[in-house]
Amino acid sequence: ISTTTASAKGGCIKMLLEFKLQGLPVFEANLKGADQYAKTFNICKPTYGGPASASATGQVSDIQAAIAAHVKVIAMTSDDPQVPATALQSAMKAGIKVVTFDSDVPSARNFFIQDTAYNTIAAGVLKAAVKFAGSSSTIGIMSSTPDATIQLAWIGAMESYAKTNYPQLNGGNFGQIIGYGQSVTATSLTAAESMIHSNPTIKAIIPIDGAAVVGTAEAVSDLSDSGKIGVFGIGDPAPNATYYANGSMQGLFLWNEIGQGALIDCVSELAVENKIKAGTTFTCPGVNWKSLNAPGKWTVAKAASKTTGATKNTIIFSGPLEFTPSNYKQYNF
Amino acid sequence: MLVVVTLAIFGLTSAAQPHFALQGNISFLLASAMPLAVVAVGETVVMLVRGIDLSVAPVLGIAAVSTGFIAQDSHVSVLSMLPLALAIGIGLGFVNGLFVTYARIPPIIATLGTFTVYGGIEQLICNSRTVVTLPTSWINLGTHDFLPDVPYILVPGVLVTIAMALILWRTRWGRSIYAFGANAEAAFRAGIRVKAIEISAYTVCGMLAGLAGLIYVVQVGSAGYNTGSEISIQLQAIACGLIGGTTLTGGKGGVVGSFFAAIFLTVALEGVIVAGIAYQWQSAGVGVLLLVAILIDAYQNRQGRSVSEALRSVLGGHKPVQQEASS
Amino acid sequence: MSVIVKRARAAAALASDRTAEEYAPARYEARTITKSFGGANALTGASVTIEPGEIHTLVGENGAGKSTMLKVMAGIHPQDSGDLVLNGTHLRGLTPRTAIGHGIYLVPQEPSLMLTLSALENLFVGIIPRGSMAFSVDWKAMESSAGAYFQQVGLHIDPWAPASQLSIAEQQLLECARALAHRCNVIFFDEPTSPLTAREADVLFELMRRLRERNFTIAFISHRLEEVLAISDRITVLRDSRVVAHFDNPKQTSHRQLVEAMVGHEIAVRQRRQRDLSGAEAVLELKDLGAPDGAFADISFMARRGEVLGLAGLVGSGRTETAESVFGMRRASGTVLLAGKPYAHRSPSSSIESGLIYLPEDRGHNGVFANVEVVRNITAAFVPHLPKRGQLLHPRAEVEVAEKAARRTRVVAPSLDVPMKALSGGNQQRAMFARWLLAEPKVAIFDEPTRGVDVGAKVDIYGIIDTISDSGVAVVMISSELEELVLLCDRVLAIYEGRIVGEVTGDEITLERLGAMVVGGGASERD
């Protein structure tokens, strides 16, 4: 209690860093980055939030507590594009800056840090899978639920990329083989198993959420199909070291989560000091992760773009990073 | 009877989707039913003493993440983690027993309380981490068969079920469990240590949930802050007990039925997926299955005989001996 | 972990190869026992000594503390103070388990068996014989030794049949067999006869006498004073949680002396009433009532205004089922006429609305709301007519209504605001009568209205029934105590195995006639 008050007077910027839920490795990496760079951007050691179980209502309680605690900025990745909107709007009314990252709340934020351009990551992962399986093979997708916004966007981007570049995939209808694991490893495992059984010709699977990646890799090792069926997904490498090692994991794509944490700090500070607005370009001292265009340089989007998925006031963090069996050991998130 | 239905579902599904009966899949189905089967065996013991234990889910989770983290960090063998898993289960189950027996909180509420508290503990243990990079030996144990279609994972499940069935039938402790469930007051008057028996039932249930946690982490290869609760394994286990012929009113039923019910439930759920039913309706599928299970339970209670007996009498065309007596 | 526990273990271990006679004949003494439940005293400094080779009977009104005394002595309740002394040894921290180790067993007021388990297992529960391994169960040994125990108590049953298939009398005998199997030689019987017919009770008494000959130490509780006087060697009377009298020579004790000791004052002996009601109109008529499962069939009779019509029969003869079918608790075929009009879609609520009430026999389960205030117990059947103010209930007016009814039936309670369970059995039954009087019945069916009720309350209940019938209500009285049918009824129907087998009126109603009729014979057949 007393520490919060003291630090408020100490001049650093009080920030709530709110995740979808505790314990997801990607967010842990974000947090690591944010903590590491807090000093650089004059952020008080981030107030770490996130509901104990994935629920948008839990996030709202956290936001309410933060408003009452008079934070200066809320950085959050939202469980739902709508639910926290009311709470965030009242936060903005109270003069608090809102920076969303990873998943957006379009109607109630100042800036949104988009992980990567949807088209580039979709193309990256699909290209790798096709290279392994062949351009007229059968490739499945493992997602969490049909209403996961970003995953839907990725799938859409993959579909349109496949339509123009690999018209022969899945007999011309890429995107028809989708399994859902509901963000539960055990369920993903079952779903992946049954996908493999129902599609005997399947050559590669693209899991695009954390539980699906583990579940799919486990299923592939389980059926002694390691190496026969390729797994190319979107996810972080460290949790899947075992599967890289036993040959059931061929490639994962993501962005640099630690760097994203640093960018969150940077944007938060700039937002609080009103130093950025739509259409401008900014730099972050000490942060040199490769952005989409140039290292250490980011642009605040002025208008929406269909291909990248960006909307107004969106900052795209970076292009995709590929983790292969030969380089996965270099990243520990 | 359950075996028949299970085989029927299996047969129908494989007729529609031939690959369903592939060798690997049978083995996979058996293996993925084991965590549930072991939990269900424990839950059955509690149901036999007229109890209910909702906290098995986080108990399983705690055991899974604790053993998983240790294995992940120090690459110990699965067997060396067994005592830890059991100890966790025993401890947490014992606490449940204390609340039910000494604090006299109704089981459903007491274990609802411990469900939340244990769930919190599971999260604290995870402390924002997830068990993922298990040693290869663990993954192999979870994924390999020692005979065609007989996965290693099946072994502990079968052993536990046989052992519990024998214990319940052939030991004084087992008979005391039934006596307590049939009529706690009479058991007390007959000189049975009712409190010890009731606590021991919850302890055994916890112990098996702990064991199931270890099996789970070996089989799935991963565990996290809400392992167990996320698939409502406690409810599935209760459903298994009911489908397997154990009643909620205590003193009746047994663990073998629950074991097969767990396999049945797993095959049925997998069948639902393979049959191409939209994932949205899977939870409705579980709901309907549960309704069927309780209707069976109600039927058994009212008729004083099990559905399988009834079916046998219908199919076999002769009246069961018990019929005139039980009307 | 006292000596006692160790001895109990040793005793339990020895159980399978020791006979009761190996115990020294037991003199069991309870000295100045005090026991209270949540502030209310159930026993105050009560002492009882039970000698070997005697049947020692405890009598007293409901709630006097008889059951509590035996429960304390059998380790079911711990006493607050006082000592339990068995052959000079003080028993401390007694539990049923250790009590059995000392050879003490209580056959409870109502048999409490594990209904889903076999008779065999019920017999041995708690002392299941060991098999080859220390913890295993030797089913063969159990099966082979069970027969002897069943024979000793005169039971002829399949040891593997579930206990739920046994009749109440058989369950009672199984409890006795359990006491023997547990090698107990101090056996307490808490009101064993109340659910039994006279014939079944005789079987039990025979067993008790045989045990007495084997020098067992036996305690007994009953409200049926005739049988008490017949079987007891010594009688201890409890009143208001204290021991108030001993009768060392029951053969020379009169019924009247005993009653006066129990209630503390004289009680007028009731005489049979003589009334001629043959001209009164019929308010309830049953035509060919039959149960779907055949528990009763072809039941036809009518009850007149102001008449007390008795239904005599053995336990399980189908009287309760008939009455419940009329009241609407069960489905039945046939016709019921109420005040001459057919009454087809029967349900308890519509019965009560049309002036037909039923006092259930199982007061504990079907009558009282144990944790609810007496007031609300009394008004429970009156809820649709409770006084209202605006749309809401008017609590004060409700209390007045209940009080008035309670006064009419002489409910004695510290306050009508206490929960029902704080009242003695007799007062609970008085409150039940108050409930049904509120409904202003035209036809009242009373099922075993005096079961488990002490003599004082019995007399009051007879008075209430007289009053009700005098006011023009047709009373149908179901009772297994033939004496009270003789005292109260203007007409009695006998039911045997679900069928009416006879009818007697006026002076024809005698104990002998009824006794013969209820077992299905010797009656003047109706046409």
Add this chain to the structure above:
Amino acid sequence: MSVVAETQHVVRRRRFDTDDRWMISLVVLLVAELLYFNFGISTFWGGGWGTSYSFLGYGESFLFTSMIALGVMFVIFTGDIDLSVGYMAAFAGIMMAEFHIGGMNIWIATVLSIALCAVIGLIQGLVITYFKLESLLVTLAGGFILNSAAVAWEGPVPPYGFPHSYDSALGSGDISGTIQIPNQLIVFAVLAVIATLVVHRTRFGRQLVLVGHNRQAAAYAGVRVSATRVKAFVLSATFSAVAGMCIAANYGTARDDLAPTLLLTAITCVVLGGVDIFGGGGRVPGVIIATFVMGWLAPGLLQDNVNDTWATLIAPGTLLLAALTIKGIVDRRQGVSFRAKTLARFGPGSPTSAHADAGDAPGTGAT
């Protein structure tokens, strides 16, 4: 009345019974909690009494749970339980939203959805009473089915975008004055008053309680037991549906995963409020107080920088267990134990003696 002489007895003024004492303890607990937060957290009162995001304003984060608690309370009073309430609330919200998006006036959609949920409650109640099934399991199954229906109906993009007036009326709006009173608090207060009066001051409420105390005896006393139980399920569904509307309005969207977590909290509130999980015993005001105890606990702790896991799981769970342990001890002093009640209600055969003393439970004697 000539034969029977009249006996006089006094109806003494009500003593404090266990229920009263429990309610007093709850009030003390609530005051203690608020005092702790008051002195412990400088910002607990935020910008002053009742401004958004402090004290009364926190209501928005738990009042809908309180409404669900009130609903499920009816069912618990009858000795049943309703595990479908959370799913029901979510389903109601989605139904309303889909109707609205389909072009229906939002208020008509609201009323229609509440009515349809009442019908679903009716069906559940009928299934339970007609087939004589365990309500625990039927409503669990019902909840699963409702959940599926909700997920299927909402589709990939959960419905959102209600008129501002709606969001404000049932959601985050408040009546401004010196103290800002959230609209939801008013909705809750209305429901709370209705619930209190229905249970304690109407004929239906009386029958509800009697059914909970002893179903058999109630049937013999002419209470329409099944009808009463079914009505309780209808009330439960209706209250949940109203809560679902408030949730939707509050968050501006309706989703399947918002509500299920509410179930545990709601049941915790009811039990903590002193309602006997076996039916019959308890007071509605106790439940109302308990919802505030529970409601302020999590936001208060969160503000006190307590870890989310502690604030939302461990603390409430421990509170529930501790409270019930204490209540159990207090009750036992009175000679009524939960276990005895369990045996009285579920005991096989009829172990209770003719005078219905509930005290012969195993363990009462073993020390």
